[in-house]
Amino acid sequence: MSTGVPGIVISPYDPRWPEEFEAVRQRIVGALGELAVRVEHIGSTSVPGLAAKDVIDIQVSVADLDDARIPDAFARLGATPTSIVADHVPPGDTHGNEGWRKLYFRPPTSWRPTHLHVRAVGSPNERYALLFRDYLRAAPAAAAAYAQVKTALARLHPDDAEAYYDVKDPVCDLIMEAAERWAADRHHRPGSR
Template sequence: MSIEIIPYADRWPSEFQLIATPLRDRLGDLALRIDHIGSTAVCGLPAKDVIDVQVTVRSQDSEDRIVDSICALGYVHLEHIRGDHLPLGMDTTSERWVKLFFLTPQGQRRVNLHVRVAGNPNQRYALLFRDYLRANPIAAEGYAEIKRQLARYHPDDEDAYYDVKDPVCDIIMAGAEVWAAINAWRLGSSDA
């Protein structure tokens, strides 16, 4: 599938809510938080037309229950994806970057569903990255331009797209960490 960056769509927040409601109902207390993450969660930011959702869980001790609950909603568990990109300069102990990853089946609204453990750096990374871009239009526009150019030069090469985008995100996170410290950033309420 070709990578295409489209202008921000006002429908993305309400589409997230339509996705999150059945997840909340099905997961119950397994989900500590359900959040809209990624570029579609940043007002005005161009993005791929894919809703990224992060479900935060207490631990992966209940992995079978989590997988069964999410798959019962029709999601496909990609078992080979067990963790996130390990950013330079952060705690890169691989077990602290574990996750479960799910997609919606072909023909349904495209969703990337990430299940991460509360307190792990990858859980915080997604939320801080989102909040920083929401608060910093210059950083958001620079990120948008990187994504547009990557899609232009590598529309059919997802590996190349992410090989460049991931380190760019790490650079943005360096600024986000300074911003978080200055502003005493804390996690807000869960989105769903």
């Protein structure tokens, strides 16, 4: 059963999400070739058991965000660029806005709902997405608490994405504090298997 009304809807985990990611990943790899250093399933749909919006988040890591071939490659997929140019910058971050810069593309309407994030290899926002995912995969209690926050926010602000993210982003930053300690204790590199 979904929570919320049209707008922001949080659904129970769907075991088909990894397969749906893989189908989109193959398209991206086919279109981008060596431009895509890595293509990762990120976000809540990448965490087994985690309730999420039914949108597959994909991170395409590239060597250079300014490579002029990137927009052309996404255009071959039928994806269109948007005006989104950066991620939320966590409090206390010292990288400046450049470290959180990204490209964001909308997939063709024929695709399942997908977010296409393009980030530079080694950038703080690339690392953030991977570490967040890795930690929630390893910490079911944190993932369950995060699901409760998202479900409540969707219920309270189903048609107000700004209010939803005004609360959700700082919650993610709090989770990242625990994720950083977890990674340091285990000598974990984000995105490693």
